[in-house]
Amino acid sequence: MTKQSRDPGQTIQLDRADTRVRHDAGLAGALRSFIDQVRSGDLGMLPVIVGLLLISVVFSALNPVFLAPNNLANLLFDAAAVGFIALGVVCVLLLGEIDLSIGSMSGLASAITGVLWVNSGVPLPLTVLAVLLTGALVGLIYGFLRNQFEMPSFVATLSGLLTLLGLQLYLLGPTGSINMPFTSPLVRFGQLLIMPAWVSCLMAVTPGVLIVIGAHRTNARRAAANLSSAGLSVPLAKAAVLTGLLVFAVFYLEQGRGVPWMFGVFVLVVAALNYALTRTKWGRSMFAVGGNAEAARRSGINVKRIRLSAFVVCSTFAALGGVFAAARLASASQQAGTGDVNLNAIAAAVIGGTSLFGGRGSAWSALLGVLVIMAISNGLTLLNLSSSLRYMITGAVLAIAVIVDSLARRSRASHGRA
Missing domain, CATH: 1.10.287 (Helix Hairpins)
Structure with a gap:
């Protein structure tokens, strides 16, 4: 029985066609791939989406006002300010670092806004620019301490927390607060504009x-x-x-009421940061350094420069979040940036899917995470529960998110060894 010969060009075309058929498995193939991905421990944003649905069901059952359109609009107003701070947290967490001064940075930013814009009459655009430059300068200091002296970011930013809080109290003076005009564009943007x-x-x-x-x-x-x-x-x-x-x-x-402009701007910034993290050399370097800093250094990435940029971005976003918070509250006070601001921002990033161990996360995780945090806070407020319960419940949710992240990380490691 003779063996038929096949033309090499025909063989190549058939192989390519076969590869194309295998590659284009359609929706069924995508579903199988997603299931395999979840089994391997790569959960992505699935836990936070499920959590957000559960929160909505529980709170709407306890109080139907929770899902009322106007209440959701207020929730989106509140989410924007914390969301900007959480965006910065994502950048430092991607490197396995931390910034504990984000709350104090946002409080100092609101104080600078009140002093320059309200008390000194500096135009609002120049005031916002000064606030952002202050945030960038603080980030540069953190990055310098981390790169030059190998000071752990936990210690550097903890000392920064106290320093920035002191500056905030000093700028506000004995009155302790500065009220902003309710008819001003900034306050209308933070409270009314749809x-x-x-x-x-x-x-x-x-x-x-x-x-x-x-x-x-x-x-x-x-x-x-x-x-x-x-x-x-x-x-x-x-x-x-x-x-x-x-x-x-x-x-x-x-x-x-509709969708607030404040939240719309936040979503646009999230999309811009997501593009920077996924489509630029800087973003790819961020993930590389977070995954393995030594391997990134040996591949030619300037680890110190990437680390410096992450702290700068984090502090700058925290400062911008302080401006948004001042717009939302129509004031700059000694309480701005204190309380649960740090907890909410870090929890939003982690709950959204950004790993505390570095190398995994996205800008969209901050968006979903802050919606979860604000939904919990809003729902507990509607139920007239005390702030103590809100702290405990939010802390428990954060702990669960970290446990899920740790288990998923262990599952990915074991799957990789298998």
Whole structure:
């Protein structure tokens, strides 16, 4: 029996076609891949999404006002200020570092805003610029201490917490607070301004469109290089589900006040930071240093520069969060940045999926995490529970998030060895 010969070019084409069929497994393949990913310990944002759904169900059952459109709008107003601080925390946690002074930095930022803008009459844009430069300077100091003296970030930022708190008290003086004009653009932005419905809908549709465009461009580049493509079935399904959820959320919020501009700006900054972390050399270096600093150094990454930039970004975002908090409260006081600000910001980043061990996280984790934290705080307030219970419950949620992260990390390690 003779063996038929096959043309080499035909063999290559058949192999490529077979690879393309295997690669483009469609929705069923994507589902199997997701299940395998969860089994390996890579949970991603799944725990926080499940937690947010459970919180919504429990609090709405205890008090139907929780899911009222106007209450959700107030929740989004409150989430923006803490969210900016949590964004900075994500950057330092990606490197396995910590910043304990973020609350004091935000309090100092609100004090600087009150002193320069209200008391001294400095124009608001210049005041905000001065606040951001102050935050960047503080981050530079932390990075310098960490790089030059190997001072643990825990110690450096703890000393910074006390120093910044002292500066805040000094700037506010004996009165202890500075009230901001209720008719000013900053206060109206923090308490009243709502996006037009068409802008909210546009923001809701944009992520799905970007998913499809990105997938199409990726497939086009792979086709041009004679490589297999994954098809568009999975991206289209993701875009449809995400767009449907976001459009429904916007429609529901529009039954009340609508979507606050304050939260809209926060989402845009989250998207910008996510792009920087996932699409730029700086972002890839952040993950590399967080995963293994020595390996990153040997591969040519300037570890000290990356570490310095992370502290600068963290303190700058904390300062911006202080400006937003001042806008929300219409005042700068000695209590700004104290209390549970540190806890909420760090908990938001960790609960959202950013690992305390470094090397894993995203900007979107801060968004989801801060929604969880603010939902808990808002729901407990509606139930008229004491602040002591709020602290204990939030602390318990943070502990659960860290336990889940540790177990997932152990599962990934054992799966990798297997």
